Amino acid sequence: MSRRKLRAVEYDRDYINFDDDNEIRRLIVTVEEAHLKCRDQNWSAQMLDEQDVAKWTVELEKYFTEFGAPSGCSRAAAIDYVLNAAVQKIYEQKGGDTELCSSRLREQAEKVLEAHRDSQNPLNRLDYSSPNFAENARALCSILGISAHHPDPKVLMKAACLYIAENLGDDVIAEETEEVLKNKKTLNINAFPIGMQAPKNGAVHFSARLLRLICLRQLRVVSRMINETLVEIQNLTMDMSKRADLKQVQYGR
């Protein structure tokens, strides 16, 4: 069971707590009423109105069994069997393999994208395969000092634009004077481990070091995103009545 399946069956939430049978009951009743329709019309209302937990739990288990869930499987797996049946039904209603095969979806997506392409941006009129584009890409790389030997001009243009966006901003240039750079500590790239068997070719070995550094820098960005998530949740949940008093810190006796 995944959030994607909940979305496919058009459920109004994207999360289910598998430890809460009330939530599971709500999901099953909604899916039954909207898509599966295996029971009579009153079944859904009766399930929700039933006060005896044991009764509707037994009915829920019976429902799971009918859709192929083996007894003793986890709640998440049982729900997956039901959602699979619902997805199957919706799939057939929307045309089945004829209307929903990948190639048709790709065609439809491309048609929609083409119609909505931003005609107000002149850069969307560039023809990446033209000699003019390749010439511009190589010239940019030459100006920046980037190696311009890649056969694909799109790669060269991408590299040049990435370099410009990261390094040639006003604030970046203003901040990094020669004096500031003298105080900056830098890594010795030639001694950096790559985490794999060292290639024999010197250029390939050097590129492996750079790729490892690029990968690590991006992982640090991801770690920061994760820390931001935890902080956001902590700010929501922390108990402010236990806030520390920092005005006086004791020292010694």
Next chain:
Amino acid sequence: MSDGITLDFANQIIQYCAEIRELYEIEEYVRQPNDHNLLEFLYDLSTFLLELECPHEELTCGDIRTRFQSSSAKKLLESFLDSEVKTARLITRQRIESGEIVSEKRDLELTPLIDSALRTLNFPKQAGNSNEWKLLETLRQKTDGRVSQSQRHPLFKATLDENTLPEIEKQCESFSRDFYNRLLLLNSRLKVTVESFLWNDRLKMHRENIQSILSARVDEIGRVKANSDVAHLLSASSSLLYIQKASSMDRRERTKSKQHPLSIMDAPKDRGGRTEEMVGVKQESFRQQQHTFDRQHSQNRQKSTFDRPKTHEEQVLEQHTSRDNSGQNWRGRGRGRGRGRGGGRGYH
């Protein structure tokens, strides 16, 4: 075969996985199996099922080499993936009909990058009827004017020929795969961490808020694209080699928390050990020390109890709060020896 997976079955599975991957636009993929890499195939499949949030423990738990041996497990895997293909198609259809797909893919591939470069060079947004080749010409000119002011330089200068380029592209693929595996691990760990918060009774009333924050962030992290490609390799600059403290404040701007006030507020007045701010020990003459000792001795005799002389820390603390002797340096060591001799003589 010994692990229960036949090549035919593996090839059938990989077709499902390829279609699901394309429609969901996820990065984990299951490599093409052959006689020599079935174990790697199984690891890829395991990662892929984790990405799909497969709830069936027969498919996600246990020894990976024996997990798909039984025919019931194979049948379950096949039906799960078949259902997931249908789910993916339905969701793609929804995205097309709702127009969501348009908001994500409005531009040509390089348009956002060139836009970003022009913005960096302070070039204003152009009207729709501007000539696109003149824009590239302007980009070149502005770059030429700006690059000489920069102290940075590209790191990779080697020639890419028919020998090195294929090797480098293999490396890019390897690093990308490694990155996506780590990304999946970090995302899973984040989910587990946050969901464990909800075991606490007090926090259950925040559950919907917590879940909405978590799902938005997990989606955002899951959409991160690896930068391990040739373009990023060529554009790597000397700033990649800068060493920065992990705790530097510019990096922790949005990870400060009320739970960690020292990251927010100024440091407290006195955390101990900052000798340059401490008030030094008093410069006492021998006579003054003797006088102090005698007084204490007299008091002790009257009370019939022994009151030990103040320890070094107590003396420092007393003087630290004193308004006298400000600015004097601390040279307690020599005086300490003097006091020791004085004390000894007193006992005699």
